[in-house]
Structure formats: structure tokens, C-alpha cells
Amino acid sequence: MPGRPVRLPAPTGDPASRAVAEGLDALRAEVELPVVYPDAALAEAEVAAERGPQGAHAPGDRTDRTDVAFVTVDPEGSTDLDQAVHVERRGTGWRVRYAIADVAAFVAPGGALDAETHRRGMTCYSPDGRVPLHPAVLSEGAASLLADQVRPAVLWTMDLDAHGEPQDVHVERALVRSRAQLSYAQVQQRLDDGTADDLLRGLADVGALRQERERERGGASLDVPEQEVVQEDGAFRLRFRATLPVEGWNAQVSLLTGMVAARLMLDAGVGVVRTLPPADPRDVARLRRTAAALDIDWPADLPYADLLARLDSHRGPHAAFLREATTLFRGAGYRAFGVPDAPVPTGDDAEHAAIRAPYAHVTAPLRRLVDRYGTEVCLAAVAGRQVPDWVGEALPDLPATMTRTGRRVAAFDRGALDLVEAVVLAPHAGEHFTGVVVDADAPKDGRVRGALQLREPAVVAPVTASGDLPLGQRLEVRLDEVSVPHRRVTFVAV
Structure with missing residues (x-):
């Protein structure tokens, strides 16, 4: 999921803090991040937020699922909550319910707010805050799956067998209410000390099963640690925040949903999938040299995915390697199909090389534009109807929009890290x-x-x-x- 490339301590007014603040402001201007939301788009968002949980721009009945005890699991302090989860035993298998914020309920196609989200493409996380895809009145308010609030959602219900493989899938518009907003640290603590309830234990079990299936496919998930800047004796130092096991298990539910969504779209013959070509051998060779530099043993005959399973982000060199391993994801993009001059991809053309399966983005619509469209395609596919006109009209241009805005965010991420590294190294x-x-x-x-x-x-x-x-x-x-x-x-x- 999107996150900050590096986290800073609270500003203190010292020269180093001022240099970082000024540098980040200059970087935002340099990459042309759209920081200020236009008045017309803000006005639309405020009106949409006032309409309440039924939403205004997503016609059709909503199923009342407020009786399901969903929870959200996110980094500490998060307020833009896209997903709420519920896991329970079902025979020898599992039922996973995944509620996703229904952004289409608040964004009118063709309006000023819609146009601004296309200009932004995705939320950009900065060491000193974020530049959101949607105004805060929606992303941190009416559309966010905040605890004890009735919210419109798109509900994925996935029945899994004993091995964690999906057997049946249903997607519907619903009303949901999260019972609790939990942090990764809270969930991990409850799992470790034995106080976790059935839902959280189920999340851990399903997540672990999905990790096993991933390894069998030859897929690889990167638990990229967040880099933190700390002040010690008046100087800035870099360190990595280790990822917790629950972060990987939680991510597997999102990956599962994205894989199911891609399959629905491909079977329906229309949609947009996330693609990634196989890693360039030169990047793999470079990463092997990085492993050697960090004293990480990577035997020549050990597959990359198996190496990842051996790493521990609590260890600084391993954390640094995991961050550099993102270079293998170069070339990631999107592919729309079922539109003019865009046939349905098959075989390797439909696959995400790291996941080793077709995959689509549908689980973070508050923070990523393409998810809103992929979700609508899946709803239509399950209902056996045509995709809405506004979706079909936007699909051909979506890959280019996401590529353009993704490059801008990537440039900011790289620049922010370069800035912080320069501040850390300046005294040396x-x-x-x-x-x-x-x-x-x-x-x-x-x-x-x-x-x-x-x-x-x-x-x-x-x-x-x-x-x-x-x-x-x-x-x-x-x-x-x-x-x-x-x-x-x-x-x-x-």
C-alpha cells in the first residue's frame, strides 16, 4: 500500500529541520504536485459528504451489512481508511469479507471533483504529510471507513477452501460499520499475547495460508520497511522501522481481492489490470551486488522469492536490501482492455510478474484513481450487466493517466529520500x-x-x-x- 518513503521527527526549528521543510516545499513545486484543491472540486466534495452514507452517484440498492463486526487494520494514526475486514471459519475453510470505501458514491462523473482526481491520480505521501487524491472531507471523513460510523462500501465476500484458495466470490454495494480502528502494532500485540479474538486469529491464519500459496506460485511480496529519521545529539540519523508479521498477512487479503478482481475482469472481457514484466537480468545482478554489500547470503541457486522469506526487516541490512529490491518492479503499469484497439490479454501478457498471476487494483480507491474504475467493472461483471458508460469512456485513457501521475509521485519519493540523505550526511x-x-x-x-x-x-x-x-x-x-x-x-x- 502507498506509504511515506521516509518519516521525519516533529520539526524543532533547528537549521536541519528548516532545511528539510524548505527542501520539501521546493520539491513539491519542482515536480508540480497539485497541493491546493480547486474551489469547485472542494464544493462538490462538501455537498457529497453532506448527503450521507447512501451516496448520490451510485444508483441501486445497498445491502445492510452493519451487523458484520468489521475492523480496520492500518498504520498508527491513519485516517484515510479504504478497507475494513472480517474473517470467520466456514466449514473446513474460511469466509473473508472485505469492505472497500465506495468512492463512486461521492464523485460525480464529469464534475470538477472527478476532473481533479484525474489530474492527481493518487495520494502522494511526504515525510511531512500528504497530498491527497480526494479532499479531506471525503478521504478522512464521509468516505473513510472510520470506526462506529455507517459508511457506503463495496463489499467483497470470498469463500476460501482449507488451503486458502477462493471457491466463491460475491461483490455488492452495502452499508457497513467498522467496530474498531486497530493499528498493526495493536493487532500484533494481541496475537502475540493470546488476547486476539477469532477475527484477528482468522486474519493471521488466512494471511499465512495465502503466503504459502504465493510461494507455491513463485510470487514474491516485499515487506518494504519505512525509513525513519531520528535526532540524536543534535544530528539526524537514518534507521528502518521493522515491519510486523500482521502487515504481511493483512496485505495478503488485499492481494487476494486484487487477484479475484482481475479474474472477474478478464472473464468479462473488459477492465484494467496491473502489469509487471519479468525483472531485467541487469537489475537482478545489481541486487545481488547489493546483497553482498550488506553481507546478506544469497546462494546462486536460491530463487529471489525464497530469499525474501529468509529476511528479517528488524535487521538493518535486511531492511536496506528490501528497500533496494523495489528496483525489480521497474516497468509496472496498467493495461485496459475490452475497449477499442485493446484486446483481452492472455497468458504472460495478463500476468503481474511479481505476483505470478493476473492482478488488479481495487482495494484503495481513496488513494488511487484506477481502483474506482476497476471496482465498477467487477460490480457489473458479478451482476451480469454492462459497465456504466462513464467507466467505459474513461478506461482507454486510464493507463496513461496512472503512468503520468505515478511518475510524478515516484519523482517526489526519490527526491524526498535524496533530500533527507543529504541532510543526514551533511555533517560528514x-x-x-x-x-x-x-x-x-x-x-x-x-x-x-x-x-x-x-x-x-x-x-x-x-x-x-x-x-x-x-x-x-x-x-x-x-x-x-x-x-x-x-x-x-x-x-x-x-
């Missing part, structure tokens, strides 16, 4: 470090440029040399340049 200009060369370009103008993985702090930074940059070998370097305003850090070989 001129000092010597040891790292491992993980990438190198061909010589140019008598210099070789590449990338260096440091173990402490666990960052990847540019390095230059007048001679060779031996891939995979340890190298002593000097921190030659640090520019916080330019978010630039450069090492030179010594």
Missing part, C-alpha cells in the same frame, strides 16, 4: 566511508560514474573514480560533496 563531508559498487557506467571524459551501497548509513549514492569501479567489490571512498538544496550527495574513490 570529507569523511571516509567503505561501500560496495553496485552499478557502474562506461568511462566518459576519463571518469567512471556508478552507484555505491553503504552499510552505515544504509544508503545508495553516486560515486565517481578516475580509474575502474569494480562491480561488487568493496571500495574506500570520501564524501566529496553534499548539497542539501540540490539534494545531492557524491562520493569519490580514494
Whole structure:
């Protein structure tokens, strides 16, 4: 799920804090993040929020499921709550109910709010806050699945067998009410100390089953740890917040729903799926060098997915490796089909290489535009009707919209991390470090440029040399340049 690339401590007014704040403001302007919501879009959102839980723009009856004891499980302090879950035993298998915020109930197709969400594409999380896809009156209010509030939702009911494989699926519009807003830490504590109820124990059991099925498919999920900045003795330091087992189990419910959604769309012959080509061998080789730099044993015959199962994000080098492993996801995109000049994909063309199955985004509509459209296709498929006109008209352009807005958010994420790393390293200009060369370009103008993985702090930074940059070998370097305003850090070989 979307999240902050790095988390900062509360601002203190010291020079380093001011430099980060000013740098983030400059970065938002540089990548043209649409920070301010237009008045017309805000007005539409406020009117929609006042209409109440039945919604105004999603015709049809809603089933009352407020009797189901849903809970939300999210990072501490979250307010934009897309999903609520309920898990119970059903014979030898399981029934998983997954309620997803029904954003279509609040966004009128073709209106000012709709246009603004297409301009934004997705929520952008920053070290100092977020730039939301939808106004807060919806994303943190009327549309969010907040505890003890009746909310419109799209309810996925998935019956699983004893192995965690889906046997029957139903999708409907409903009214739901979450009983509790739980954090990952709270759920993990209850599971660990034996005070968890049947729902939470079921979530853990189903999540673990789905992880087993994932490994059997050859799929791989990345539990990417959040990077935190802490202040110690007046200086900034980087560290990783370890992920908890429940985060992986909870993510498996979302992955399951996305896989089921993709299958519904492909069978219906219309929709939009998330795609990812197989990893480039050069990226895999680079990641192997990163593993060596961090003293992580990766035997030549061990598949990447099996390596991930051995890693522990509580350990700093493992956490750093997991963050760098996201480079294998280059080339991810979206594919619309069932529209002019877009046939239904089959085989590898329909598959997400990391998941090793077809997959679609439908579980985070408050934070990602494409989910609203994928959800409508699935509702239509289950009901045996045509997709709404507003969905069919938007599908052809959705992949380009998500690619454009995704690149903007990715540029901000990378820039924010570069900025924080520059602030952390600024006091160490001129000092010597040891790292491992993980990438190198061909010589140019008598210099070789590449990338260096440091173990402490666990960052990847540019390095230059007048001679060779031996891939995979340890190298002593000097921190030659640090520019916080330019978010630039450069090492030179010594």
C-alpha cells in the first residue's frame, strides 16, 4: 500500500529541520504536485459528504451489512481508511469479507471533483504529510471507513477452501460499520499475547495460508520497511522501522481481492489490470551486488522469492536490501482492455510478474484513481450487466493517466529520500566511508560514474573514480560533496 518513503521527527526549528521543510516545499513545486484543491472540486466534495452514507452517484440498492463486526487494520494514526475486514471459519475453510470505501458514491462523473482526481491520480505521501487524491472531507471523513460510523462500501465476500484458495466470490454495494480502528502494532500485540479474538486469529491464519500459496506460485511480496529519521545529539540519523508479521498477512487479503478482481475482469472481457514484466537480468545482478554489500547470503541457486522469506526487516541490512529490491518492479503499469484497439490479454501478457498471476487494483480507491474504475467493472461483471458508460469512456485513457501521475509521485519519493540523505550526511563531508559498487557506467571524459551501497548509513549514492569501479567489490571512498538544496550527495574513490 502507498506509504511515506521516509518519516521525519516533529520539526524543532533547528537549521536541519528548516532545511528539510524548505527542501520539501521546493520539491513539491519542482515536480508540480497539485497541493491546493480547486474551489469547485472542494464544493462538490462538501455537498457529497453532506448527503450521507447512501451516496448520490451510485444508483441501486445497498445491502445492510452493519451487523458484520468489521475492523480496520492500518498504520498508527491513519485516517484515510479504504478497507475494513472480517474473517470467520466456514466449514473446513474460511469466509473473508472485505469492505472497500465506495468512492463512486461521492464523485460525480464529469464534475470538477472527478476532473481533479484525474489530474492527481493518487495520494502522494511526504515525510511531512500528504497530498491527497480526494479532499479531506471525503478521504478522512464521509468516505473513510472510520470506526462506529455507517459508511457506503463495496463489499467483497470470498469463500476460501482449507488451503486458502477462493471457491466463491460475491461483490455488492452495502452499508457497513467498522467496530474498531486497530493499528498493526495493536493487532500484533494481541496475537502475540493470546488476547486476539477469532477475527484477528482468522486474519493471521488466512494471511499465512495465502503466503504459502504465493510461494507455491513463485510470487514474491516485499515487506518494504519505512525509513525513519531520528535526532540524536543534535544530528539526524537514518534507521528502518521493522515491519510486523500482521502487515504481511493483512496485505495478503488485499492481494487476494486484487487477484479475484482481475479474474472477474478478464472473464468479462473488459477492465484494467496491473502489469509487471519479468525483472531485467541487469537489475537482478545489481541486487545481488547489493546483497553482498550488506553481507546478506544469497546462494546462486536460491530463487529471489525464497530469499525474501529468509529476511528479517528488524535487521538493518535486511531492511536496506528490501528497500533496494523495489528496483525489480521497474516497468509496472496498467493495461485496459475490452475497449477499442485493446484486446483481452492472455497468458504472460495478463500476468503481474511479481505476483505470478493476473492482478488488479481495487482495494484503495481513496488513494488511487484506477481502483474506482476497476471496482465498477467487477460490480457489473458479478451482476451480469454492462459497465456504466462513464467507466467505459474513461478506461482507454486510464493507463496513461496512472503512468503520468505515478511518475510524478515516484519523482517526489526519490527526491524526498535524496533530500533527507543529504541532510543526514551533511555533517560528514570529507569523511571516509567503505561501500560496495553496485552499478557502474562506461568511462566518459576519463571518469567512471556508478552507484555505491553503504552499510552505515544504509544508503545508495553516486560515486565517481578516475580509474575502474569494480562491480561488487568493496571500495574506500570520501564524501566529496553534499548539497542539501540540490539534494545531492557524491562520493569519490580514494
